[in-house]
Amino acid sequence: MTRNATRRWYLVHKWTSIVCTAFLLMFCITGLPLIFHHEIDELTRAPQLAQTAAGRTIDLDQVTRDTLAKQPPGWKMLFLSWDDEKPLIYSVVAPSLNATQDQAKILLYDARDGRTVDAPPVNEGVMAFLLELHSQLLLGIPGQLFLGLIGVVFLVAVVSGVVVYAPFMRKLAFGTVRKDRSRRLKWLDTHNMVGIVTLGWVSVVGLTGFIITMTTPITAIWQMDELAELAAPYKDAAVPTRLASVNGAVATAKAAVPEGRVSFVAWPGTQFSTKHHYMVAFAGNTPLTERLIKPAMVDAESGRLSDVREMPWYVQALFLSVPLHFGDYGGMPLKIIWALLDIAAIVVLVTGLYLWLGRRRVPIEKRINELTSGGVMEPAE
Known part of the structure; x- marks a missing residue:
């Protein structure tokens, strides 16, 4: 990689990291108890x-x-x-x-x-408050979309960090922390080593977190596509004033999807249905398909089945992202692994913050020389 390319990637990594560090610390600190939110709620509520x-x-x-x-x-x-x-x-x-x-x-x-x-x-309660802070900054949909933007900045920081530091780290044995050098260099080696170890995890969590923040746009696209198609035959029909039996709607849907397990029923006019349908959502019976939804649309006036179809891929990606983001696929062992990786990510953020706050006034050209020549790299300003 040329000097100019290294310089550009270095600056991208520096500023994207600075922009998102405070938010990432908030994500990691609030996310740690949220990994065990079910267990905590079971004990307290x-x-x-x-x-x-x-x-x-x-x-x-x-x-x-x-x-x-x-x-x-x-x-x-x-x-x-x-x-x-x-x-x-x-x-x-x-x-x-x-x-x-x-x-x-x-x-x-x-x-x-x-x-x-x-x-x-x-x-x-406390878990509900932490979840709202973690996912929306207590600001509702605007906060959720803003955090989606932070997620994009974070992914750019991860990619640029790999581009800038991976060539240098290959010159050292994996896990090397040069304890005989300056204190700042030891912090830098720790930052880089833990960052590489957690790279896959933070990428997965960052990507799934971004997808979750896009819940509102994803739902809107589905409404304009799938739900609009279902509602088209009813464009001249009056909105029903008397609704068919919910028991009947669920029974009708079950007859059409006998292998499914009822997950939820959405009333006409809600975000998951049209003004003329109940939506009876079915989940699968395997560890993977239990996270996915197959909707059965039942006419809310007549009680007759209108349609059964698979959710589009982008909605399925949203449903799969939520449990993967919180490590909720493999029971307690996976949650413990997720928690340890979360703590490791906090170490990366804290060491990176320390290096930036205590930065040495080394000209950027000297740091680029060290990166491109393979010399002793001092912490970035």
Whole structure:
């Protein structure tokens, strides 16, 4: 690589790293407890389920009526969602169909018999606060999109760091920390060594994090594509004022997708459905397909099945990114590995910050000479 190319990559790495370091520290520090959010919630906020069910079949229409009866007049049902590990149904209701996430309320029901389950609100508490800070900076969708931009800057910093430092690091045995040199050089070697060790992980987490921040645009594209196609035959039809039975819609969808497990039901007019359909979402039964969704669209007025189709690849990428981002695929062993790599990433960030804050006034031309000649590289300014 030429001197001019090295100089350009060096400056790109320097400034992209400076821009995103504070945000990356926030990601890593808040992300560490979020890796174990399920276990922490189980210890501190777990709902108390009855040991035995009442022995009756759950009536989803009754769950819907009960949820709405506990709200002010005019509130709308949005979703029913089934817990992956417990016999729980989350009933989500809001003042309007386009209400924000903060305005929604979530009630819990026993999935075995439909009885109300007492539990702290699932969208409140320390873990909920950390998740909102981690994913949106407490700023909602604008914060989420801004963090998506930071994710792009971070990926550029990773690529430029590899381009700049990898040729130099090949001149040293892997894991070398030159303890006989200056303190700053030891910090630099530590920074580079841990950075290379965690390179694959931070790339995966950074990419999946970026995909998650694109939830709103991805959903909008799906709405303009798949949902618009489903809604086209109804363009001249009035929006239904009386909805078909939710029980019936789920039964109809199950008959069409017998191998699936009901994951959630979206009401007409919500972001996952049209104004004329229930969307009954099915998850698979394997470790991979249980993260994917197959939607069955049921006419909300007649109760007839309209369509069953696979989600497009970009929506599937979003669904797969969430558990991969938090290490939620392989149980506790993978979570522990994710946590150790998260701590290692914090070491990279802290050492990089130390090197920049305590930088020596070495002209950039001298540092480029050291990089291109293979000499002793001092920490970058």
